[in-house]
Amino acid sequence: MSASSINLAVIPGDGIGPEVIAEAVKVLEKAVAAEGVTLEQTHYKLGAQHWLETGETLPDEVLADLRTRDAILFGAVGAAPGDTRIPSGIIEREMLLKLRFSLDHYVNLRPSRLYGTVGSPLANPGAIDFIVVREGTEGPYVGNGGTLRGGTPHEVATEVSLNTAHGVERVVRDAFRRASERPRKHVTLVHKHNVLVFAGHLWKRTVEAVAREFPEVTHDYLHIDAATIFMVTDPSRFDVIVTDNLFGDILTDLAAAVTGGIGLAASGNINMDRTAPSMFEPVHGSAPDIAGQQKADPTAAILSAVLLLDHLGYTTAARKIEAAVVADVENRDGKPRSTAAIGDAIAAAL
Amino acid sequence: MSASSINLAVIPGDGIGPEVIAEAVKVLEKAVAAEGVTLEQTHYKLGAQHWLETGETLPDEVLADLRTRDAILFGAVGAAPGDTRIPSGIIEREMLLKLRFSLDHYVNLRPSRLYGTVGSPLANPGAIDFIVVREGTEGPYVGNGGTLRGGTPHEVATEVSLNTAHGVERVVRDAFRRASERPRKHVTLVHKHNVLVFAGHLWKRTVEAVAREFPEVTHDYLHIDAATIFMVTDPSRFDVIVTDNLFGDILTDLAAAVTGGIGLAASGNINMDRTAPSMFEPVHGSAPDIAGQQKADPTAAILSAVLLLDHLGYTTAARKIEAAVVADVENRDGKPRSTAAIGDAIAAAL
Ligand SMILES: CC(C)[C@H](C(=O)O)[C@@H](O)C(=O)O
Numbered sequence: 208m209s210a211s212s213i214n215l216a217v218i219p220g221d222g223i224g225p226e227v228i229a230e231a232v233k234v235l236e237k238a239v240a241a242e243g244v245t246l247e248q249t250h251y252k253l254g255a256q257h258w259l260e261t262g263e264t265l266p267d268e269v270l271a272d273l274r275t276r277d278a279i280l281f282g283a284v285g286a287a288p289g290d291t292r293i294p295s296g297i298i299e300r301e302m303l304l305k306l307r308f309s310l311d312h313y314v315n316l317r318p319s320r321l322y323g324t325v326g327s328p329l330a331n332p333g334a335i336d337f338i339v340v341r342e343g344t345e346g347p348y349v350g351n352g353g354t355l356r357g358g359t360p361h362e363v364a365t366e367v368s369l370n371t372a373h374g375v376e377r378v379v380r381d382a383f384r385r386a387s388e389r390p391r392k393h394v395t396l397v398h399k400h401n402v403l404v405f406a407g408h409l410w411k412r413t414v415e416a417v418a419r420e421f422p423e424v425t426h427d428y429l430h431i432d433a434a435t436i437f438m439v440t441d442p443s444r445f446d447v448i449v450t451d452n453l454f455g456d457i458l459t460d461l462a463a464a465v466t467g468g469i470g471l472a473a474s475g476n477i478n479m480d481r482t483a484p485s486m487f488e489p490v491h492g493s494a495p496d497i498a499g500q501q502k503a504d505p506t507a508a509i510l511s512a513v514l515l516l517d518h519l520g521y522t523t524a525a526r527k528i529e530a531a532v533v534a535d536v537e538n539r540d541g542k543p544r545s546t547a548a549i550g551d552a553i554a555a556a557l
Numbered sequence: 558m559s560a561s562s563i564n565l566a567v568i569p570g571d572g573i574g575p576e577v578i579a580e581a582v583k584v585l586e587k588a589v590a591a592e593g594v595t596l597e598q599t600h601y602k603l604g605a606q607h608w609l610e611t612g613e614t615l616p617d618e619v620l621a622d623l624r625t626r627d628a629i630l631f632g633a634v635g636a637a638p639g640d641t642r643i644p645s646g647i648i649e650r651e652m653l654l655k656l657r658f659s660l661d662h663y664v665n666l667r668p669s670r671l672y673g674t675v676g677s678p679l680a681n682p683g684a685i686d687f688i689v690v691r692e693g694t695e696g697p698y699v700g701n702g703g704t705l706r707g708g709t710p711h712e713v714a715t716e717v718s719l720n721t722a723h724g725v726e727r728v729v730r731d732a733f734r735r736a737s738e739r740p741r742k743h744v745t746l747v748h749k750h751n752v753l754v755f756a757g758h759l760w761k762r763t764v765e766a767v768a769r770e771f772p773e774v775t776h777d778y779l780h781i782d783a784a785t786i787f788m789v790t791d792p793s794r795f796d797v798i799v800t801d802n803l804f805g806d807i808l809t810d811l812a813a814a815v816t817g818g819i820g821l822a823a824s825g826n827i828n829m830d831r832t833a834p835s836m837f838e839p840v841h842g843s844a845p846d847i848a849g850q851q852k853a854d855p856t857a858a859i860l861s862a863v864l865l866l867d868h869l870g871y872t873t874a875a876r877k878i879e880a881a882v883v884a885d886v887e888n889r890d891g892k893p894r895s896t897a898a899i900g901d902a903i904a905a906a907l
């Protein structure tokens with residue numbers, strides 16, 4: 208990665224992916240240009256539509272090529288819900304999750320912040336500003352399960368959650384490090400260790416051990432069920448949440464909902480060791496029902512580009528985009544704007 | 558079970574358990590007496606406090622004795638969070654979950670309803686009235702996991718989710734049957750089949766198959782992450798949710814929160830084949846911080862007694878208590894009342 212150019216992989220994907228990514232690229236390009244940095248883009252055709260045309264999910268050569276880039280900007284993938292031509296979940300697993308696992312994206316970073324006027328469904332949301340550090344490379348997401356006597360009355364289906372000291376420790380340490388740089392310096396571990404004893408205790412023990420390295424950071428623990436209650440009754444209590452892959456999936460969609468919807472929720476799939484490029488994507492899906500209509504909100508994609516810039520060290524450009532987004536979001540009056548109009552407004556405000 | 562007496566097992570448990578159960582028994586006794594039915598009670602000392610005194614969780618003789626009862630009314634178990642004398646989760650697993658599994662409580666029934674004036678944290682909750690049919694005897698709750706190289710940097714911890722055609726089919730059929738008796742006749746399967754392929758597809762296939770037996774019932778599917786979003790943006794869309802043990806745990810705490818808190822959330826752990834007694838318990842925990850102070854709301858325990866009466870076929874008494882609870886809840890003015898005062902008010906209104 209050089210200071211004067213970013214070698215960016217762009218995977219627009221399906222549905223509203225291309226529309227929101229176009230705006231994110233527009234804003235990104237303008238923000239880094241002001242710092243004298245050029246954006247070199249390589250676009251990749253991947254996703255459900257691409258699978259329908261070619262039968263390819265993520266060929267090895269494409270994965271190898273992606274590894275040569277500084278970072279990946281990802282839109283969304285997924286076919287229309289009614290489309291039975293695509294085996295369910297194949298794009299998610301053989302493309303999106305394959306990227307996260309192959310590129311060792313162990314920190315799935317998902318910030319949640321409630322912007323002034325943005326409509327939370329909560330009556331009294333309070334000041335919400337937390338990040339979820341979701342483990343991204345193990346847990347129940349490893350695809351390690353099977354079916355015995357499938358389709359018979361004696362079928363048994365298993366799913367194995369795999370958790371390693373290596374995998375848990377590095378993500379927990381990342382969470383504590385991030386907490387140590389935030390004003391409130393607090394980490395909440397979310398798990399279900401009273402039931403998932405083996406995985407849960409690995410997580411608990413690891414948090415206790417890593418906490419000793421960060422004496423300035425406080426920490427507590429919540430079961431996942433209790434955490435969802437607090438997410439709607441007192442979300443401002445959270446500062447940094449660290450949790451496993453599946454609990455993080457659930458909690459971040461809920462967090463997005465309470466902070467005004469997935470139109471604003473950004474995420475980074477980060478390899479903190481920088482042995483492979485990290486990938487930044489809005490939390491929302493491909494929303495085939497509104498695709499191609501310029502109805503999607505590109506804000507989540509643009510905020511994902513902010514996380515990308517932060518990861519690559521372009522913090523000045525990151526803060527500029529962030530300020531422009533906050534100003535835009537806080538001044539929304541509810542009048543519908545096209546995807547491009549929102550992108551243009553944010554780009555203009557840089 | 559005889560028409561003129563109910564042979565009831567009562568497990569008050571820890572913390573606020575005894576206080577809320579006292580009110581539930583008071584209301585239950587009065588309601589069935591009006592139908593000429595007597596309540597024969599056998600109280601069992603079980604829970605964290607009992608473990609501290611005796612080292613017993615759930616002895617075989619006690620389990621055998623419980624099997625002879627018509628139904629079990631359960632308060633709550635669990636030590637104070639700071640109490641390190643009790644190995645974490647031992648009471649939950651070796652007592653509460655052991656009861657659910659041993660007595661084959663495969664339908665974990667958790668109704669959610671928003672009563673007129675009760676404070677939901679949502680700005681616009683709408684008319685919420687759904688039930689969650691949570692599987693209670695398999696999934697990630699089976700305790701099937703392990704630790705390799707524990708406490709070393711090479712530790713691997715696993716958790717296995719076990720799902721059987723037998724287990725999934727019976728709970729899915731129960732959900733469809735319940736839906737067929739409700740005005741909206743709609744079942745939503747909640748899972749994560751795009752990631753948890755093996756278990757997810759067993760659930761999906763089973764729902765498709767059972768749906769054919771209930772042509773009058775419509776059904777749809779939501780991933781667990783999307784379901785949590787709808788739970789805060791549009792909870793009135795739900796009628797009957799059927800889901801696995803862990804997703805059901807998460808979703809029902811969230812549902813309790815959006816319908817005004819776990820002070821109102823009732824549950825039944827039901828063996829629909831009646832090969833063992835079913836168990837009814839408030840969703841809330843033992844809340845050691847307010848125990849013994851008459852601060853707990855007994856409504857969830859009283860509504861659990863309603864589910865108990867319904868299960869045993871005492872529907873007249875059940876409807877009477879339910880009406881008294883609704884009247885009480887809808888007329889709350891926010892002034893604090895003691896646990897006993899709430900129980901007395903509901904008993905008086907019968
Ligand atoms: C599409 C799906 C596989 C994915 C996940 O479960 O991680 C999505 O829900 C997310 O949160 O990014």
Ligand SMILES: CC(C)[C@H](C(=O)O)[C@@H](O)C(=O)O
Pocket residue numbers: 401402432649650653654806840
């Ligand atoms: C106490 C715990 C084991 C239990 C569960 O996870 O089922 C509780 O959360 C519940 O929902 O009844």
